[in-house]
Amino acid sequence: MKSNPLDPLPSWQEGKAKQSILSFVEKVTSENLKDFVETEFRIATFDNDGTLWVEKPLLAQLAFYKRVVLDADVLKSKSIWFRLLHWLKSFIWNFIDLLKKLAAYIHCGLTTEEYRQHVTTWITQAKHPRFDRLYTELTYLPMLELMDYLSTHGFTNYIVSGGTANFIRPWSEQVYKVSADRIIGSSVKTRLAERNGQLAVKLEPIPFFFDYRSGKVLGIERALAKRPIAAFGNSLGDVEMLRWAGTSQESLRMLIHHTDAVREYKYKPDPFYYFGKSTLEKAEQYQWQIVDMTNDWKKIFSFE
């Protein structure tokens, strides 16, 4: 992506959203202004699914698991428990069967390095059902421009995802220019195992940390011990992170609103089971900038 010094955000329509980015960056990077922020505190945090890439009709990580659990090769476990479960297969429901396979996948002795290798293989091949393109092509061009724009202005970008960090790390450097150590995500427990005299870190089928809603704030605080001054999300899961990024000093909080059924998808920020105060109402209450994908983004994907 070429950056244009005259317009660093070419895919953004002229308007309030684009203006709020430009004006925020000018305020916090101009040494003679009162809102100036030193580079070490220019922290920007981005949700991933729905904020940086497509999350419909199915989260990419779920698509990955769906593919993986249907892949017999992965399930050639030698464990007696697995074979026992396999023998019981015809006696249990389909749903239990799927759960079992997923647990077997996670428990079949995968190391973190092997898991990341599986993700790497999958992400270079798997295609999105509607767009028939690689998932990594379905990242939002305006957000990539924004990340670039922020990092050229001394910001450090972090991805703060409800998905697992190890699902994003294998490709984040190449796709987002965000290195593995700057991915904050959910995780399962791990344990140290010895294999042929070598140490390896193995995944356990036990949840360790859920990086969602308040978990996003706790994850950021645990990893950085700093508060972001810019945060970007698209759903209920990002509400606490966006609130956390708002301090007395100047901050930029944006809610990506999926309004474009033609070019992408149209849906509300809240999941179907949520009946509290809506995320859009909270955006208004806390004065977050709403990004209307239909009107604020000239292009959504780079291939358009």
Place this chain on the structure above:
Amino acid sequence: MKSNPLDPLPSWQEGKAKQSILSFVEKVTSENLKDFVETEFRIATFDNDGTLWVEKPLLAQLAFYKRVVLDADVLKSKSIWFRLLHWLKSFIWNFIDLLKKLAAYIHCGLTTEEYRQHVTTWITQAKHPRFDRLYTELTYLPMLELMDYLSTHGFTNYIVSGGTANFIRPWSEQVYKVSADRIIGSSVKTRLAERNGQLAVKLEPIPFFFDYRSGKVLGIERALAKRPIAAFGNSLGDVEMLRWAGTSQESLRMLIHHTDAVREYKYKPDPFYYFGKSTLEKAEQYQWQIVDMTNDWKKIFSFE
């Protein structure tokens, strides 16, 4: 600290330990050599207590808690439970009393930011009982030179401590030039609380992660998803981290051995309750470089 281009490690005695550092750095940073490592993989991990600063007669973090629980100001909690416990004070043993105070300290509504502020205050005042100097003056000069030397050669230094990350973060940038996000440590659970409409992260008196022995490897893997190629420790707690840093490629693993009762302290790497294969035997088995503080370090502290 001035760095000397002719001798980047002036406090290190000429010998095998110093030579192993110089030769390792040359091998992994010379593009024309087979062991060359790109900067993004030049990861160095350092234990803190006993490796970078003095840990005797009492770990600094324990000294901090000892000071804090004796400080009545901190304990002016308004909680009914605390007052009740206070009223019961005369009925319970001294030990329980101390535990209660510690729990009250951690539970009295401290946010992570307040905790780090307490540490900041303590560390600028507290003096070591034997040396009568600030704890931050009791860092090992040769190790500071080593950290500097590695970072000028494209390494990223991380501290991997059994102590809590939040105890080290307030002063690590100033003392070690290691920023808060590069501290991997133990932690307690946290929760998000609302106070006067503002969000705050509060500490809970529940252990979350113990960054010791295999926990050090899991902590590094969880934070970075990369393996260090250089690792430095001084005790049983560092054995797994040092093993983990040894891969097929060139690596530097060092065990700081406390042999100097005159200038510092003399003790074994293993705690009194440990009866397994000794850490020194493991160092020999895995061919780690032992740093004999008496003979390998010309100066231990900068004030000598």
